[in-house]
Amino acid sequence: MKVGVFDSGIGGLTVVKSLLKHKLFEEIIYFGDTARVPYGSKDKNTIVRYGIEAVEFFKNFDIDLIIVACNTVSAYALEEMRENASCPVIGVVEAGVLATANAVSKKSSNIFIIGTKATINSKAYEHGLKNLGYNCLSTKATPLFVPLVEEEIFEGAILNAALEHYFKDVTTPDALILGCTHFPLLEKQISKYFENRTMLIHSGDAIVEYLKEKFTLQEKFEEPELKFFASENPESLRKTAQKWLYDK
Numbered sequence: 001m002k003v004g005v006f007d008s009g010i011g012g013l014t015v016v017k018s019l020l021k022h023k024l025f026e027e028i029i030y031f032g033d034t035a036r037v038p039y040g041s042k043d044k045n046t047i048v049r050y051g052i053e054a055v056e057f058f059k060n061f062d063i064d065l066i067i068v069a070c071n072t073v074s075a076y077a078l079e080e081m082r083e084n085a086s087c088p089v090i091g092v093v094e095a096g097v098l099a100t101a102n103a104v105s106k107k108s109s110n111i112f113i114i115g116t117k118a119t120i121n122s123k124a125y126e127h128g129l130k131n132l133g134y135n136c137l138s139t140k141a142t143p144l145f146v147p148l149v150e151e152e153i154f155e156g157a158i159l160n161a162a163l164e165h166y167f168k169d170v171t172t173p174d175a176l177i178l179g180c181t182h183f184p185l186l187e188k189q190i191s192k193y194f195e196n197r198t199m200l201i202h203s204g205d206a207i208v209e210y211l212k213e214k215f216t217l218q219e220k221f222e223e224p225e226l227k228f229f230a231s232e233n234p235e236s237l238r239k240t241a242q243k244w245l246y247d248k
Helices: 015-020 044-058 071-076 078-084 091-102 116-121 124-131 145-150 157-167 182-195 203-214 232-248
Strands: 002-007 026-034 065-070 089-092 113-116 136-140 175-178 199-201 225-230
Touching: 002 015, 002 091, 015 026, 015 182, 015 203, 015 232, 026 044, 026 136, 026 199, 026 232, 044 065, 044 078, 044 175, 065 078, 065 203, 065 232, 071 078, 071 089, 071 091, 071 116, 071 182, 078 089, 078 113, 089 203, 091 124, 091 145, 091 199, 091 203, 113 116, 116 136, 124 136, 124 157, 145 157, 145 182, 175 182, 225 232
Parallel strands: 002 026, 002 065, 026 225, 065 089, 113 136, 113 175, 175 199
Antiparallel strands: none
């Protein structure tokens, strides 16, 4: 099994980390569109075009499956990508909705969703969860978390100020969906802010859960081959991958 993982930049490495942990694929090909990141502030037509271009990139490989690790692309461009692909294309939003439904049994639970402006404005998580009967949903765009992660600010005064800025008026939710693949790197501090009383839904773990349930994949590849590609400065991507995937 060979999988392509697409992200607007480096955030999708958190999904790759989960894939490595669970040994689902023999080969993982990662493509980060680092020249045009971030996607979260772009319009839908642009996001769709970038998604289709990613599909074209993966046609250079014998891919069995494409994972769209970017929540923004998953929210806006999944159908168009599927129309242009010769293999299944799955996104972190649908996986996150499934993971939330599996983890949160009470339909009246207070579910809080954070993400980029584009992801939140798409209401993709809300639509998916409402279709399953969840009706106590709230959202907040938290775009400052993305550059903090890219600057490797995972704790300290600056991050704490950002957490307070976004969450000071938020009642502790029963579950919190990390609707951006950068955000799992802030998981510990976000959980700490809510006094460890909130269940966090992680995109990478959600994708693994989705793959096992929908594609019946098994954990059998001990040493998957990793290949990294980027639209700009691929060496920087590889260095970040080394730190995020193996040093933490």
